[in-house]
Amino acid sequence: MFGALLVAGIVHGLIIGLAAMAVTLVFGIARFPNAAAGDTMTAGAYAGFLAHRATGSLALAGGAAVVAAGAVSLLGYLLVFRPLARRPVASLLVAAIGVAFLIRAVLGLMFGHQQQVFQVPLAWPIEVMGLRIPPMDITLAAVAGVSLAAAFGVLYLTSIGRQMRAVADDPDLARVSGIRPVRVMVALWLLAGAAAGIAGLMLGVKTVVSPEMGWEGLLSAFAAAILGGIGSPVGAVLAGLLLGVAQEVSTPYVGFTYKIALAFAVMLAVLLLRPRGLLGRVEEVR
Amino acid sequence: MSLLEIGGLVGGYGPVDILAGIDLTVEAGEILTVAGTNGAGKSTLAKAVMGLLPRAAGRIAFEGRDILGEPVEARLGLGIAYVPQVGNVFPSLSVVENLQVVAGVSDARGRIAELLAAFPALAERRRARAGSLSGGERQQLAFARALMARPRLMILDEPTAALAPARVAESFARIRGLPALGVSVLMVEQRARQALAISDRGCILDGGRVAMLGPAAGLLADDRAAALYLGQVGEAGA
Numbered sequence: 110m111f112g113a114l115l116v117a118g119i120v121h122g123l124i125i126g127l128a129a130m131a132v133t134l135v136f137g138i139a140r141f142p143n144a145a146a147g148d149t150m151t152a153g154a155y156a157g158f159l160a161h162r163a164t165g166s167l168a169l170a171g172g173a174a175v176v177a178a179g180a181v182s183l184l185g186y187l188l189v190f191r192p193l194a195r196r197p198v199a200s201l202l203v204a205a206i207g208v209a210f211l212i213r214a215v216l217g218l219m220f221g222h223q224q225q226v227f228q229v230p231l232a233w234p235i236e237v238m239g240l241r242i243p244p245m246d247i248t249l250a251a252v253a254g255v256s257l258a259a260a261f262g263v264l265y266l267t268s269i270g271r272q273m274r275a276v277a278d279d280p281d282l283a284r285v286s287g288i289r290p291v292r293v294m295v296a297l298w299l300l301a302g303a304a305a306g307i308a309g310l311m312l313g314v315k316t317v318v319s320p321e322m323g324w325e326g327l328l329s330a331f332a333a334a335i336l337g338g339i340g341s342p343v344g345a346v347l348a349g350l351l352l353g354v355a356q357e358v359s360t361p362y363v364g365f366t367y368k369i370a371l372a373f374a375v376m377l378a379v380l381l382l383r384p385r386g387l388l389g390r391v392e393e394v395r
Numbered sequence: 396m397s398l399l400e401i402g403g404l405v406g407g408y409g410p411v412d413i414l415a416g417i418d419l420t421v422e423a424g425e426i427l428t429v430a431g432t433n434g435a436g437k438s439t440l441a442k443a444v445m446g447l448l449p450r451a452a453g454r455i456a457f458e459g460r461d462i463l464g465e466p467v468e469a470r471l472g473l474g475i476a477y478v479p480q481v482g483n484v485f486p487s488l489s490v491v492e493n494l495q496v497v498a499g500v501s502d503a504r505g506r507i508a509e510l511l512a513a514f515p516a517l518a519e520r521r522r523a524r525a526g527s528l529s530g531g532e533r534q535q536l537a538f539a540r541a542l543m544a545r546p547r548l549m550i551l552d553e554p555t556a557a558l559a560p561a562r563v564a565e566s567f568a569r570i571r572g573l574p575a576l577g578v579s580v581l582m583v584e585q586r587a588r589q590a591l592a593i594s595d596r597g598c599i600l601d602g603g604r605v606a607m608l609g610p611a612a613g614l615l616a617d618d619r620a621a622a623l624y625l626g627q628v629g630e631a632g633a
Contacts, residue, residue: 268495271488271492271495272496272498274485274487274488275488275492275496278486278487278488279482279486281447281479281482282479282482282483282484283496284447284467285447285467285471285476285477285479286471286496286497286498286540287468287471287472287497287499287544288496288498289468289498
């Protein structure tokens with residue numbers, strides 16, 4: 110029982126972690142809380158759902174989710190966030206909420222508000238070390254693992270990733286180091302959109318696809334981004350796993366209704382003990 | 396032709412002029428210190444030359460070419476580098492990444508090898524996060540980062556302000572070595588006496604204008620400069 114909940118928690122945690130990564134990347138580099146990240150997830154879920162219905166391939170669904178969510182994310186930057194770049198954070202937050210409503214409205218108009226379900230073949234759980242794990246959970250964990258590896262590969266092994274981390278550290282110094290801000294921002298929004306798209310696809314496969322799904326998942330993503338330390342992608346993924354496992358493992362004790370509240374209690378407790386989050390950094394002053 | 400020519404430069408962050416008409420040159424191969432009281436416009440002048448001041452008018456020419464309307468990237472490309480007073484390294488990037496991240500450097504790999512050879516303390520800590528470096532190491536990294544693009548003019552904004560007093564002398568010695576690398580220096584500095592001691596010329600700003608300008612040794616010996624701007628010999632911070 111505990112083992113099964115742990116596995117479910119890890120899969121759920123990977124979904125939260127990917128969404129939190131999208132939030133924390135934008136927070137660290139563009140410096141505002143992107144409330145449209147949840148609905149970008151939804152766009153990815155619908156694209157993945159359509160691709161899966163047409164082809165039956167989860168890999169193609171993943172590709173479609175990445176492309177669609179990346180495109181939605183980039184459009185949001187080009188049409189809304191770039192023109193507002195120098196505005197106060199509160200303005201950008203409200204603008205992001207507006208973008209979120211717009212994406213949701215467009216998806217509702219295009220696909221209706223009824224819930225859609227991924228038609229995945231039923232399969233017997235696989236037994237691993239006494240744990241009965243649904244094969245789809247293994248597939249989804251692998252999808253998340255590959256996506257995270259790709260995202261961290263971009264961030265830590267490529268020139269544009271290094272530039273993104275430099276802008277996150279110090280945008281003024283990045284400017285006098287010749288780093289072109291627009292290129293970094295385009296890469297940022299594509300990467301954040303792709304991560305949100307994969308999270309949306311996974312959430313859709315695990316639950317249902319509906320226009321509201323991403324918005325409802327946004328709070329967990331924000332919580333994990335804060336818990337992990339704002340601007341820390343590794344922290345966001347670890348915090349997502351922590352919240353996901355805490356929610357699932359606590360279900361037998363506190364019930365389905367309160368598991369989310371319990372996850373937030375975990376977050377508050379960690380933040381009270383460690384205000385900068387798990388991996389957030391304190392600016393050093395010499 | 397001077398390396399840098401500034402003529403009638405006015406400007407500021409908002410509607411108020413902090414620079415009220417500055418005329419100044421930096422010659423190739425020299426170190427020029429800009430001194431003056433707080434609020435005289437020293438750092439503002441440094442920012443104006445780099446293209447970081449929101450509003451500037453007048454003339455700034457680099458190697459004879461007017462750059463006043465050019466953005467920061469273009470000035471970097473022409474050979475001007477800037478080391479800010481604080482926040483002069485990327486703390487979460489490693490030492491090597493701080494150098495790799497500088498854009499527009501031909502043969503970046505070779506250049507990094509040259510700079511690590513020039514700054515052995517950095518070579519030893521090449522994989523360390525810049526945020527974990529000591530103040531002195533951090534400044535060496537800030538200089539190396541600025542030198543990446545092989546600049547001909549380096550603008551230093553209060554290079555010793557964030558250093559422990561014991562590190563100040565070695566910092567000035569490092570700056571003294573820059574012209575030998577083909578880099579001229581425009582240095583804004585509070586520690587005016589020590590800065591002038593390693594400079595060819597000095598300039599004292601007052602109220603956004605050049606109050607005094609001349610050979611560094613002359614300014615150090617000038618009674619009026621000492622009384623009004625440089626503080627007494629041996630005074631803290633002088």
